[in-house]
Amino acid sequence: MARWFGRSKSRSYDKAGSAAESDHLEPLGVSDDLRLAYGRTGDPKLLRGSLQAAELAVEVYPVDDVRHAAALSSLCTLHRLSWERDHSAADLVKAIDYGRQAVDKSPPGDTELPRHMSSLATALQEAYDRTEDEEAIDEAITLYRGCLALMPAGSGARQGEQRVGQESNLANSLLRKGRVSGDSDVLNEAAEHAHAALRDTPDDHPMHAVRLVDLGGVLLGLVQNGHPEHLDGAQDMYARGLRELPAGHPARAGAQQTLAMITGLREQSGN
Incomplete structure (x- = not known):
């Protein structure tokens, strides 16, 4: 499934010169860099550091700043990664809670909303795999459908690849539901x-x-x-x-x- 494992666009990489470089010193940028490093190495210290930086980002950025929702979404992803590593049910609960907060607090016009929806949907799908809670897979399916509705076809190479990932995610969620329900x-x-x-x-x-x-x-x-x-x-x-x-x-x-x-x-x- 698509995991949205890249950097958050909310880091403002469109800035020029030293202003762009300063993103690496901001808590959301630090969290992104540590998360990407964890993806390459699997070092749990990097994952813990990324979590701490994302928690700081939630406190630093005001609620109406797109980076606030992005930080909440990062916490959703990071706690899901912690769940995948250690299988602590508490991490999965936190992932879903932060994911819902990210979607709810995403301001109007936030281009990162599909990313937040996908992160939450992935956590819910993980919860379904663990508990077979039908409400969890139904919510994941609704969120993936919502992602596709917000990502029109033919909107550029990067956006097109992300849309394909959501097509695949939706297919996998529907397969989970269909296998259990027997609904053709x-x-x-x-x-x-x-x-x-x-x-x-x-x-x-x-x-x-x-x-x-x-x-x-x-x-x-x-x-x-x-x-x-x-x-x-x-x-x-x-x-x-x-x-x-x-x-x-x-x-x-x-x-x-x-x-x-x-x-x-x-x-x-x-x-």
Whole structure:
């Protein structure tokens, strides 16, 4: 899924000269830099430092400053990363709370609102994976749909890539809901968004292989829900994804197991 792991645009990088460089000394800028360093190294000290800087940013920036909402959104992301690292339920609760505050306090015209909505939605999806709380996945789906509504197609390369990420995120949330509910309409909508995400991801993009596997997962969900006509497509997506996934990629083992399961389904059905 798209994680919005880059720098916040609220850091005002459009400033020139020393004014732009001073962003690195502001708490939100410090938090962003430490978070990015944590993403590269996995050092928990960097994650803790990023959290402390984001907490300071919430205090420093006034409520009507876009950086206040950006700092709250950063805390949402950082506590979700802490949850993924240590699996402390308290971190996931904090992530959702900060994410809701970020969305609520985002001022009118804030171009970062889709980012805040996506951060909250990702935390809610994590909560659903842990608790299977239907309200959490429904809220995540609503937020991802809202992101897409705020991100019109054809609005530039960076914005286009972010939109593709939200298509993929929405597809994955709908798949989670559809697998449990057995609702073919939900699974078909998931397939539409997964197709769109794959269609708009260049073949040489680092996420292309993952998008293949994601679409395969949605098609397999339809097969398991009584639509065997999608079995060929599911097998093809997983096989192509495995050919593209580099050795050691965390998705490889699961994709291999699923492809073996599909082969077993074919043998059972005689196809």
